[in-house]
Amino acid sequence: MDASSLHFFMSCGVPPWHVLEHTNGIIGTPLLEHHARFVKSATYGEKLTISTSIQEWRAKVFLQKHTVTRGDDLICESVETRIFCVRDRSTGGASTASRCPRTSAACVSDAGRIVV
Numbered sequence: 001m002d003a004s005s006l007h008f009f010m011s012c013g014v015p016p017w018h019v020l021e022h023t024n025g026i027i028g029t030p031l032l033e034h035h036a037r038f039v040k041s042a043t044y045g046e047k048l049t050i051s052t053s054i055q056e057w058r059a060k061v062f063l064q065k066h067t068v069t070r071g072d073d074l075i076c077e078s079v080e081t082r083i084f085c086v087r088d089r090s091t092g093g094a095s096t097a098s099r100c101p102r103t104s105a106a107c108v109s110d111a112g113r114i115v116v
Helices: 002-011 019-025 100-112
Strands: 026-028 033-038 047-056 059-071 075-089 095-100
Touching: 002 047, 002 059, 059 100
Parallel strands: none
Antiparallel strands: 026 075, 033 075, 047 059, 059 075, 075 095
């Protein structure tokens, strides 16, 4: 799901994290919580599709939904709680939560749902 999250943002036009760190300090969107519901099994070699969308924007966190399908069959649904992180220079560079950047939220809202 982590790769799907990164792919989602990049598909929406949000630059890679190493670029954002230099422009607005964002170093990534770490996972805080993950809930998954598995409906059917899948195995190696099967072609799966992951659909990713933002379910909700909050001040410092957002909920990202992933739906995994094989053809028309639902395999798994999951919802993640993630935050935007910046380095806190006052604590020697430890990461800390940041408000969701307006540019990322606007970009993703305009793009809608992305299928990976």
